[in-house]
Amino acid sequence: MKKIVFCFLGLLAVCTASAQSYTFNHGPYLQELSEHAVTFIFTTSDKGFSWVEVKPDGGEAERHYTVRNGLRDAYNTFNVIRVENLRPDTRYQYRLCSKQIADFQPYKVTFGDSIVSPWRRFSTPDPKATACSFIALSDMHQQPDKLGRLLNQAGVGSADMIFYVGDMMNYYDNEETPFRSFIDKSVELFASEKPFVLVRGNHETRGNMAREYARYVPKSSGKYYGAYRVGDIMFVVLDCGEDKPDDFWVYAGLTDFDGYRTEQAAWFGELIRSKAYKSAKWRIVMNHFPPLSHMEGDNPERHGIQDITDKFLPLYNQAKIDLMISGHTHVYEFMSPDKYDRLTFPVIVNSTESVARIDIDGRTLKAKVTDTGGNTLKEFTISK
Numbered sequence: 253m254k255k256i257v258f259c260f261l262g263l264l265a266v267c268t269a270s271a272q273s274y275t276f277n278h279g280p281y282l283q284e285l286s287e288h289a290v291t292f293i294f295t296t297s298d299k300g301f302s303w304v305e306v307k308p309d310g311g312e313a314e315r316h317y318t319v320r321n322g323l324r325d326a327y328n329t330f331n332v333i334r335v336e337n338l339r340p341d342t343r344y345q346y347r348l349c350s351k352q353i354a355d356f357q358p359y360k361v362t363f364g365d366s367i368v369s370p371w372r373r374f375s376t377p378d379p380k381a382t383a384c385s386f387i388a389l390s391d392m393h394q395q396p397d398k399l400g401r402l403l404n405q406a407g408v409g410s411a412d413m414i415f416y417v418g419d420m421m422n423y424y425d426n427e428e429t430p431f432r433s434f435i436d437k438s439v440e441l442f443a444s445e446k447p448f449v450l451v452r453g454n455h456e457t458r459g460n461m462a463r464e465y466a467r468y469v470p471k472s473s474g475k476y477y478g479a480y481r482v483g484d485i486m487f488v489v490l491d492c493g494e495d496k497p498d499d500f501w502v503y504a505g506l507t508d509f510d511g512y513r514t515e516q517a518a519w520f521g522e523l524i525r526s527k528a529y530k531s532a533k534w535r536i537v538m539n540h541f542p543p544l545s546h547m548e549g550d551n552p553e554r555h556g557i558q559d560i561t562d563k564f565l566p567l568y569n570q571a572k573i574d575l576m577i578s579g580h581t582h583v584y585e586f587m588s589p590d591k592y593d594r595l596t597f598p599v600i601v602n603s604t605e606s607v608a609r610i611d612i613d614g615r616t617l618k619a620k621v622t623d624t625g626g627n628t629l630k631e632f633t634i635s636k
Contacts, residue, residue: 274298274352274365278431280372281443283469286480287340287379290447291470292333294348301326301363302350304333309343327356332470341378345371372444381483382533382614385410388600389607390417390453390540390579394429396437398624402607405622408442411609413482417579417602418453418492418540425459430468449487452476453540453580454494454556457507477516479523485612486532488523490516490539490564495556495580510559517563524571533636534574534612542578542585542601543568544592565594573597574617574634577608584621586630600630 279294292304301324307313316335318325325331331350338344352364387406392399399420408414420434438448450469456462471478476491493509496502523529543565545557557580568576576599584606587599600608605624610617617634 272297274300274350274367276348276350276367276369278436279439279444280346280348280369281435281439282374282445282447284334284472285374285376285447287377288338289334289336290338290374290376292331292335292346292348293468293470294331296329296331296350296352296367298352298364299327299329299356300350300352302328302331302333302348304335304346304348306335306338306344306346308339309345313345315349327353330467332467334470334472338376340376341380343373343375345373347371374445377482379483383612384412384482384485385609385611386413386415387411387607387609388415388417388538388577388602390451390602391419391582391604392416392434393419393422393455393604394433396432396434398605399434400437400441401624403441405624405626406607406609411442412446414438414442414446414448415451415489415538415577416448417451417538417577419455419579420450420453422455423459424456424461424465427461427464429459429461430465435468449480449489449538450476451489451538451540452491454492457494457509477519479529481528481532484531484533486529486535488520488535488537490520490537492539492541492560492580493556495541495554496552497555500552509556513559513563517567520564520571521567524567529571533615534617535572536610537568537571537573537576539576539578540580542580542587542599543576544587544594546581569594569596575600575610575619577602579603584623584629586621598632598634 275297277295277297280292283291303315303317305313305315316333318333348369351366354364355362389402421429456465478489480487493512494507498507498510541557541560544561545554547554579602582604584603585601589595600621606621606629608621610619615636619632621630622628
């Protein structure tokens with residue numbers, strides 16, 4: 253009987269050790285992919301020392317680390333590695349490498365398991381590109397299965413970029429929430445080879461960990477908002493902030509989104525006067541809030557959109573925008589200058605059940621919006 257018990261305990265120990273083996277458990281996914289650089293993000297199941305090996309097709313691999321003040325990142329589980337000096341319009345391969353750190357003493361580091369991922373691929377953009385396909389959706393509110401259905405329905409395999417236009421989560425109070433809400437599903441479908449761009453919504457500002465959200469979508473500028481030129485297409489991403497006034501009781505005096513939107517409006521005003529913006533053939537703007545509100549009266553949820561209208565709409569109408577994509581209202585709408593005389597540009601307002609696919613090729617932009625049932629809600633073409 254004792255032998256049986258000992259055998260069982262030994263088997264249990266082996267199984268437990270196997271179940272706790274050192275692994276990559278989230279990612280990798282790409283961020284800020286440009287003509288010359290890309291960021292890789294991934295996590296490991298235990299603290300370790302990680303790096304990325306990158307090589308052009310047919311070339312030699314080089315190791316890349318994150319170095320801060322002379323120290324390579326180590327004894328961590330969350331890895332953000334920026335690789336620069338890449339060539340434009342080039343196909344690359346990469347793999348993750350990591351060594352578990354079993355013990356970290358001042359003068360002795362003891363390594364455990366070593367792991368290596370399969371090789372994956374990505375391509376840097378062509379600065380002369382005249383074509384681009386992208387998908388935009390929003391307001392998934394922690395429903396990864398629905399996210400996957402909409403992405404597949406919109407043809408994620410053939411899209412160059414994916415924009416998440418806010419409220420992919422309900423709030424952020426656990427470090428696993430972004431992964432479970434949309435990142436893991438994105439990695440499963442596309443994000444290890446092409447990037448998603450996160451347009452922060454008002455729900456991403458909520459929760460006791462919201463101030464740490466930037467590490468999941470790091471920006472070289474340190475800002476959630478910005479402008480990104482892909483060939484002759486200019487993408488502008490804005491950060492709407494919260495929907496209610498800053499002094500609303502639920503915010504406990506911890507927000508200043510009115511000031512933040514004023515900051516962005518000044519930046520946007522400078523952007524639209526820049527050579528890079530003016531020389532773009534196409535100008536696409538992403539903002540979680542639509543530019544106009546249907547709410548009336550003193551509803552506190554009207555405040556954020558009204559602040560956008562007051563501070564941005566005059567600039568929007570000067571900016572020669574070709575298309576804006578937003579969400580937030582949970583109701584699909586196509587806002588056009590024909591219907592709204594305050595607008596000089598069309599707006600796709602995605603619902604919780606819709607997705608937009610945009611294909612730009614030279615002088616033609618084709619847009620198609622479908623719902624979870626596969627029904628076409630809107631289809632139109634803009635020509636120049």
